[in-house]
Amino acid sequence: DIQMTQSPSSLSASVGDRVTITCRASQTINTYLNWYQQKPGKAPRLLIHGASSLQSGVSSRFSGSGSGTDFTLTISSLQPEDFATYYCQLSYSSPRTFGPGTKVDFK
């Protein structure tokens, strides 16, 4: 099975910062990569699918890029509601493996 890793595992940032989270697949996966946001006690929320397609209703400050094995989620200007944990996910087959997550908290 393909393994997913994320870096960093956590980061501290301030409102207005540009934040970048990286996800790496153990094998090439084209653009079969999703990103989710999860806040404590809540279900995950889909942000990006197909590596770069913004899910309907999601703010344009979120963007995704990458293909092959290396992917990036960027938050252009961090807002208070963006402090959360972010997960990448393999999306072309089962198992639909998630990355271990990146927690974004207040600096």
Next chain:
Amino acid sequence: EVQLVESGGDLVQPGGSLRLSCTASGLTFSSFWMTWVRQASGKGLEWVANINQDGGEKHYVDSVKGRFTISRDNARKSLYLQMNSLRAEDTAVYYCARDLRGRSGWYFDYWGQGTLVTVSS
């Protein structure tokens, strides 16, 4: 408005069984794959199983193969997860989600609120 509502979570002893349900509204349930995802307290997300529209194709994460069974009843707009031989490491919040095929892969666009399964003596 799409809603997915899980139920059936409970405290169960190791080796016991439990059946989770997920009832859908606001979507044509029979047209979509569905999936279960779990999350242990303080841990990350783990995909558990999914099922196709008519229940003829199912996939499982290795750690639950032979113990868990995913099924659905399209007439009742319901998804199920039968969990047998439960272990402490199965303790988690279990979410159901719609497993949607897009142009570039599959993604989970609608989620339930989750139901807590605790395996403990």
